[in-house]
Amino acid sequence: MATLSLRDVRKSFNATPVLHGIDLEVADGELVVIVGASGCGKSTLLRIVAGLETPTSGQVVINNRDVTGLEPADRDIAMVFQNYALYPHMTVFGNMAYGLKIRGLPRAEIEKRVKDAAEILGIGALLERRPKQLSGGQRQRVAMGRAIVREPALFLFDEPLSNLDAKLRVQMRAEIRRLQRRLGVTSLFVTHDQVEAMTLGDRLVVMNAGRPAQVAPPMEIFSRPADTYVAGFIGSPAMNFIPATLEEGGAAARLAKGTVIRFADGPRPGPAGMPLTLGLRPEHVVPGDGPDSVPLSVELIEPLGSETVVHGRGPGGLAITARLPGAFSGAALPVRLPAGHLHVFDAGTGRRLDP
Amino acid sequence: MQKKVIFRGRLLPIALLAPQLAVTFVFFFWPAGQAIYQSLLREDAFGLSREFVGLENFQEVLSDPTWLNAALNTVVFSGCVAALALGLALFLAVQADKSLRGATVYRSLLIWPYAVAPAVAAVLWLFLFQPEVGMIGRGLRAVGIPWDYRLNGTHAMVLVVIAAVWKQLAYNFIFFLAGLQSIPASVLEAAAIDGARPARRFWTIIFPLLSPTTFFLLVVNLTYAFFETFGIIHALTNGGPAKATETLIYKVYVDGVENLNLGQSAAQSVILMIIVIALTAIQFRAVEKKVHY
Numbered sequence A: 001m002a003t004l005s006l007r008d009v010r011k012s013f014n015a016t017p018v019l020h021g022i023d024l025e026v027a028d029g030e031l032v033v034i035v036g037a038s039g040c041g042k043s044t045l046l047r048i049v050a051g052l053e054t055p056t057s058g059q060v061v062i063n064n065r066d067v068t069g070l071e072p073a074d075r076d077i078a079m080v081f082q083n084y085a086l087y088p089h090m091t092v093f094g095n096m097a098y099g100l101k102i103r104g105l106p107r108a109e110i111e112k113r114v115k116d117a118a119e120i121l122g123i124g125a126l127l128e129r130r131p132k133q134l135s136g137g138q139r140q141r142v143a144m145g146r147a148i149v150r151e152p153a154l155f156l157f158d159e160p161l162s163n164l165d166a167k168l169r170v171q172m173r174a175e176i177r178r179l180q181r182r183l184g185v186t187s188l189f190v191t192h193d194q195v196e197a198m199t200l201g202d203r204l205v206v207m208n209a210g211r212p213a214q215v216a217p218p219m220e221i222f223s224r225p226a227d228t229y230v231a232g233f234i235g236s237p238a239m240n241f242i243p244a245t246l247e248e249g250g251a252a253a254r255l256a257k258g259t260v261i262r263f264a265d266g267p268r269p270g271p272a273g274m275p276l277t278l279g280l281r282p283e284h285v286v287p288g289d290g291p292d293s294v295p296l297s298v299e300l301i302e303p304l305g306s307e308t309v310v311h312g313r314g315p316g317g318l319a320i321t322a323r324l325p326g327a328f329s330g331a332a333l334p335v336r337l338p339a340g341h342l343h344v345f346d347a348g349t350g351r352r353l354d355p
Numbered sequence B: 001m002q003k004k005v006i007f008r009g010r011l012l013p014i015a016l017l018a019p020q021l022a023v024t025f026v027f028f029f030w031p032a033g034q035a036i037y038q039s040l041l042r043e044d045a046f047g048l049s050r051e052f053v054g055l056e057n058f059q060e061v062l063s064d065p066t067w068l069n070a071a072l073n074t075v076v077f078s079g080c081v082a083a084l085a086l087g088l089a090l091f092l093a094v095q096a097d098k099s100l101r102g103a104t105v106y107r108s109l110l111i112w113p114y115a116v117a118p119a120v121a122a123v124l125w126l127f128l129f130q131p132e133v134g135m136i137g138r139g140l141r142a143v144g145i146p147w148d149y150r151l152n153g154t155h156a157m158v159l160v161v162i163a164a165v166w167k168q169l170a171y172n173f174i175f176f177l178a179g180l181q182s183i184p185a186s187v188l189e190a191a192a193i194d195g196a197r198p199a200r201r202f203w204t205i206i207f208p209l210l211s212p213t214t215f216f217l218l219v220v221n222l223t224y225a226f227f228e229t230f231g232i233i234h235a236l237t238n239g240g241p242a243k244a245t246e247t248l249i250y251k252v253y254v255d256g257v258e259n260l261n262l263g264q265s266a267a268q269s270v271i272l273m274i275i276v277i278a279l280t281a282i283q284f285r286a287v288e289k290k291v292h293y
């Protein structure tokens, strides 16, 4: 039972700012995923929560207790590292029991907890092995086991699945989710994999260069991205961005070639002629001829089996990607940009514009 | 992942190996053979006649109280040198491994002693510990310790141990530092998160993970203390006073070169050779078994 609050956490390494003020409230039992491009400060944030780094300013509060100045040992947390960081000279049992021995638990209790955790994770038969004698997936489970037996207030995961092959990753992902639900432990999960982020998180923190660009549930991030960074980061293939200007008192957008698209959900605030960025996901691009369709010359076709991704170029060199059901072949593709699926962003700030 | 290169014919491989083999033969097998040969003979003082005596030289050596004294000295000396040189080097390496300002300067300073010749090192320590003029020697006397390594056997032993340890420290330090740096930071972080404080982390994580290095260094240090400290002992104490610092290797020199008792000196050499071979075998075994993690 634990909550976590980050209050204006900042971090600089030798005058190089890495985190620019992170505020986050994690509710009891919630799994929050921190996702972002490489080098945006995800690990740094997690390590600050763990106590492995000291923030330059700001507070880390676990269960209403300010732990900012405390050692990792005093924070009642467990962490799963990307490279697992198992103790190479100890058996699997030793690895899982280490933290419990330090806490001075009675031998019988230690054995019971380790056995139980090993059972849950399906590594009961491996307890006498050394980490060197395990496969990557098994090591991953041991690392998870080491975290579980401690029954900590907070789980921290730093890209724990990125060293696994694709199939195992999907399997472990589901397992982590199930386990976290079952144990109800508040968790922070760092990843740069958007699928992992979408499927695992109760809420997502999308980080952009040391700032949280958006904090919201996965589906909200997908359907209402807060800015162009989030819009381009989440979703694959990435969202199309089309430059336009605000017209008709905010009720429509005019594309570079003169096509006018009326917003389906109401007018946006702003002066006429304000530069906009329109966002449209590839799966919402519809093939079809019409008065306001955009002609694309096809540059690349990626057949994915049940669907086909078509990369094309419209008038003025505008790159547009479309995701079409079934197969596709051809050199030209006229597409329509349905107003109902448009995301409207301020081209200057990149922020989302809502009616 | 070894690549085998296959030569055609015999001549080329032999020619390529010849220099190495020649060096090994001239500088090892020949003198070793000579030593074994000599150890089975008795020669008169003038080297005019020799007779075959079988293992008699060995019997005499092994029952000679001065040899047993030297053996005991060697055990004490080597034990102290190895323990101190390893312990101190490990301590210094742990300090140097912390990310401190000026760590590189500190590290290179610690590595320097290794480049100093044994005799020079000995002279240096002589200056420091000389009872009348040496800084430390005078200091000890000033605080009431009647320091004189020329008269007191224990003092002499302490002096040679200090000099020998100082000389070996740098070597051990380098290996320990490399060993420490090969321990992944995340493993120590995991231990910290598991609740282990620094001292506990050292004894339950760092020390066990360093054990292959420690074992390797133990063998190297014992070999060093046994065989490579001749120069230090010779320059500092000449094995005295009253043979208090005469180690086995030093006695080989005294008996063979000074007393010209070739047969016995050779027998002692052979015994030392057997010890070396045993130590090396242990080391190779360990390396093969790979105590690495």
Ligand SMILES: Nc1ncnc2c1ncn2[C@@H]1O[C@H](COP(=O)(O)OP(=O)(O)OP(=O)(O)O)[C@@H](O)[C@H]1O
Residues within 6 Å of the ligand: A013, A018, A036, A037, A038, A039, A040, A041, A042, A043, A044, A045, A192
């Ligand atoms: N100890 C350090 N000293 C100096 N700079 C650091 C240090 N640790 C991280 N940084 C810098 O801080 C930034 C954020 O690093 P961080 O490891 O948090 O990124 P990340 O989001 O976890 O990236 P990745 O997805 O690649 O793991 C990077 O630019 C990195 O170079």
Ligand SMILES: [Mg+2]
Residues within 6 Å of the ligand: A042, A043, A044
């Ligand atoms: Mg990282």
